[in-house]
Amino acid sequence: MGILHRSSVIKRPIDSMRVILTTFVGVFLGFLIGISFPLLSLTKLGVPPGLVLKVDQMYNTDMKSGGSSQTPENVAFDRRSGSGELNGSSEIWVPSNPRGAERLAPGIVAADSDFYLHRLWGDPNEDLPRKPNYLVTFTVGYNQRDNIDKAVKKFSENFTILLFHYDGRTTEWDDFEWSKRAIHVSARKQSKWWYAKRFLHPDIVAPYDYIFVWDEDLGVENFDAEEYIKLVRKHGLEISQPGLEPVKGLAWQMTKKQDGLEVHKHTVEKAGWCTGPNMPPCAAFVEIMAPVFSRTAWRCVWYMIQNDLIHGWGLDFAVRKCVEPAHEKIGVVDAQWIVHQGLPSLGSQGETEVGKAPWQGVRERCKKEWTMFLSRLANAEKAYFKSLENHHSNISVPL
Template identity: 45%
Template sequence: MKSPSSSSPSSSSRAVLVADSKSKRNYCCSYTLFPAVCLICLGLFFAFSSFSQGYREKLTTWSVNTRNQNVDSLTQKMETDIVKDKCKNQCRPRGSEALPAGIVSSTSSFETRPLWDIPAVRKKHHQRRQVEEVNMTRNLFAMAVGIKQKDLVDKMVEKFVAANFTMMLFHYDGIVDDWKEFDWNDHVIHVAVLNQGKWWFAKRFLHPDMVEEYDYIFLWDEDLGVEEFHPDNYISIIKSEGLEISQPALDPQLSEVHHQITVRSKRTMVHRRTYKTGGCDLSSTAPPCTGWIEMMAPVFSRAAWRCVWYMIQNDLIHAWGLDMQLGYCAQGDRTKNVGVVDAEYIIHYNRPTLGGADKPNDSSQPQEQDHRLDVRRQSFRELDLFQKRWKKAVEEDPCWVDPFH
């Protein structure tokens, strides 16, 4: 019989061998798995790196795209705002807001147009129109007339028609048909309203938008002599002298002169001031010494007339007082841009016209009532009213700055 102690070494050895064997297997297993784990980790690392790089690229692209979109959106918004502001601040003629800007025709003229155009002669007509447009001076002559002064009116119209002026006659006596004896009658625009002066007509029929195509507007009385006057030369002089508001000088021998500044000087082509002891000298800067013309034969540039028209009062038809303020419409220095042309002069006959009456040849005929005194009284009343309106307008307009004070 063997004792327990005799079997112990053998069991212990087996246990050690078994443990050894397990340890070797674990070691071999670990050694075998390590490269695989490393490979897996490397694979994951590269995969993650690739993913991360791709993500960063996508993120960068998205960020750039987003930024570009934001910039585009902001630019578009700014452009939209600019268009809105531009549209909001458009200065359109009142009443045209519902129309596209390109269809709005804001000006006009007195040029006549044919009711039809025959196709066969259209080309010839077009060529003739081109020649006419080249020769046209684009100036307007307007005058208030009565049939009693037809001899003077005929001479004036003949002279200005020959210079290619557009002609308008305002008939204050209502008589139109009796002018048909003159060859120029059908080439003149006639407007007839009883007992109205030229400033009444001018305010209603010579709106700046209606005369925008004309370089100069002549607004004359009917009792003038033009034997020594040449329209083309006059236009040439006022252009070269830079006169925005002007008048031809008066022949002192044959004219009724009311103001010394209007008298013709034989030594100058143009004069812009007058000299009077104790009144007007070289230092004078205001009317009636300088920057002044009389209202019987004024000539206005397009720009000056646009200003003057607004100053004409709708209800003050004699326009007294307007002459003293014309310098404000002279487009600058009134001592330079307002003047009297000596080289081209006229005669002022001062005939009784609107409100006046001619003496009958036959003393047995009843004399027509003369209203000239009444007209003069009304003119003085209008002068006083205009001066009060000017003073009030100056006092009530905080934005207006007097350029001459």
């Protein structure tokens, strides 16, 4: 009886331990089964399970510190979504996606970008209480800082300010409060159109309704950017520029400010300069010092800019090809005018060659690029129309 009594006393704690152990093992196995589903799905996407667990740990640490309001279920992947397979296939091919992104689900493709500044902290959805509708770029040297300061102040907070620095000096501009909100791009001894080709791709500037591509030597005392935009919209201009006050000699009559007008689209030039009343430089013409492009027009003009012809000479005669009818959609805004100061600042960035001043070498390059561009344009169009002739001549007409 004593032995039986002792064994019964020992048996009860052993049974209790078994129940506890069984419960623990069950919970543990349930946990493993629960987390296996998202890991199986993520493995098919090429995401190592260990990496996902590490990300979860980092995210949970961030959650505890109050760094995010999202729940772990919404981070990186939806754990309820499964493998994403359709009809047994996990391959994605969407021909309508941008070239090179055909293997991505359309919902993840971010085809456009912008110059909006974002914070390094907080909710990304709350970064931009206001998104500027327009973009203005200046190609600048530090010596023209006071002139640029006056110019920038003519543009409201509805404009993103982008400075291209050809002299490599950027940090000194922080003396101006607005400079701390501007975008600064620096490359020594480069021109406005070199920058435009490399940093103003249509998909980068897509959020902006209008793009100002301006020089640094413009007097803006009689200019207001918001009023300018109103007139551009009113008169349906896709490509435009402010009228030029004839303080110094003007190269073209078309860009000269005409008193008493809001906008003009035609002018009279010297005999023989225009092949027709609706042709440059009598119409469908603006200069390259202070052009303003609509988003749609810029998408065409950007592709016309040649990668190696960095001064842009000749573009003013060709931009008409990007809008139709050009003589109605290209014009000069007289009611908001500027002064072209004609400072040879970029010319000083050249180099002395065999008895030539730096600016002389730059000017010669400009003229050479003009003839090269117009020749390329003519040859390209000739080749295109020739290909059409060959195509039509190869089509057999049934008898």
